[in-house]
Amino acid sequence: MPLTQEEIKELTRKAWDIRKAIVDITYTCGGSHIGGSLSETDVLVALYYKYLNIDPARPDWEDRDRFILSKGHGGIGWAAVLGDKGYFDKALLKNFNKTGSPFGMHLDSLKVKGCDASTGSLGHGLAIATGLAMGARLRKKDYRTYCMMGDGELCEGTVWEAAILASHHKLDNLTAFVDRNGLMIDGMTEVITTLEPLPDKFKAFGWEILVVDGHDFAAIGGAIEKAWAIKGRPTVIICNTVKGRCVDLMENQAQWHYGGLNSDLRDQALACIDTHYKGILG
Template identity: 55%
Template sequence: MPITEQEIRFLEEKAKKIRKDIIDITGWSGGAHIGGAMSMVEMLTLLYFKVARLDPSQPEAPERDRIVVSKGHGGVGYAAMLADKGYFEFDLLKDFNKFKSPFGMHLDSAKVRGVDVSTGSLGHGLPMAVGLALGARVQKQDWKTFCILGDGECNEGSVWEAAMAAGHFKTTNLITFVDRNRLMIDGQTEEVMSLEPFADKWRAFGFDVREVDGHSFGQLTESIDAALAATEKPVIVIANTIKGKGVDFMENDVRWHYGGLDTDLIARAKDSVDRMAGHD
């Protein structure tokens, strides 16, 4: 699945649009988990606009690939992506996280078109993704499952139970990403609960580990190609990212794990996104 320079330029512009949509939704809602939503934009953009087999007109199609956003608090970014892909009208997100809106802070698969799995209780996404991958195998189906973890949620024991199962059952039809922005709600991951040596932990659980720049479409594509070709071990992509990516006053600042934006900050944030340089 090679990626061309033209595709990279298209995806970079798409990612900028998604980031500005996230900014708008955060402003409308009064507040959202914007930092971690911004850090996973490239992963979601690549999945939804190049890699995953999806049809927004048939969101329940049995042959579709499944996407599990385990870091469900990043729903403001997930919702922006689904709207841009055509699952629903973007203007519906003006009511994001408001009373009686179907769009809660953590997206509900029973209420939001295109969401395969309800997440938000951290540590639950990978176990469900492993189950989906095993289900595809039992049914002799060729669809793939993609799972995006937050690095902070890798404190949860359920993540490692699922990792042990994935390694044991060799779920090579599951491709897992970790949004490794090194920050969580209470501070730096390595101060709250150290994860390092992170890559070695995944290798010990039977994974082939790929470490990449999580904002580089080229590096992400190469890692997915390797995962799609895997036959012996499941692949995990440790995507090194920047929390708040694209907004200069948010980047690497734990205070923007969750935050609100007034009119002036919205304008500043969008201007910063417009000035973003690509990573490829």
């Protein structure tokens, strides 16, 4: 069922909070992968506040949907969402990156409730997600597995190994996302190593392909629901996004893959985010 206008507004308000939390944590923690955390935010918000079948009070509930952030460097954005959902006291996030904290820039599944896999080394998540999806079949469980990859991550050959396996086993309980912000650390993906035509590549590997604006909740939600209905193959939702989304000085800037914020930059970033959302929500 398509999202209602009210639901879209709710998700938009939530994305506003999460983006501000990402900026705040980046300020207190000394530096984060802020660009990619801001590009992935809307997909995470759609999943966690609307589509995932989860219960933060029972993080180990065996029938829960699984989410793997294969682009593990987006951990700060993921942690902001998990904290807001109540997996842990979000006040703990002020210790992000601090010595002895459970929260480092790549989340640790043994330390962070709600984190289904320790990721950060690129190219690992899709194989783990494939295991979870096959595990659901073997254990006759109805949960779904979601996996978000970065676009630069698609250079890793292991992504395509796992893509072959998931389609061979017709894993229609697996949905992958590509956070297609077009940038990797050293610059544009298409300048460094061409990824396009990306949909054709996934298609050749036997996947269903949906391409959406990764900042449009109606489009993201529509694609997720469409993927639920597709039988006999896994689906990849290629989400066209903007690295550093909502913060003018960071948008589409590869150098904001990772960075720290002083109080001036933090205030500037928060003001940008407020302006953006006030413009949408009034």
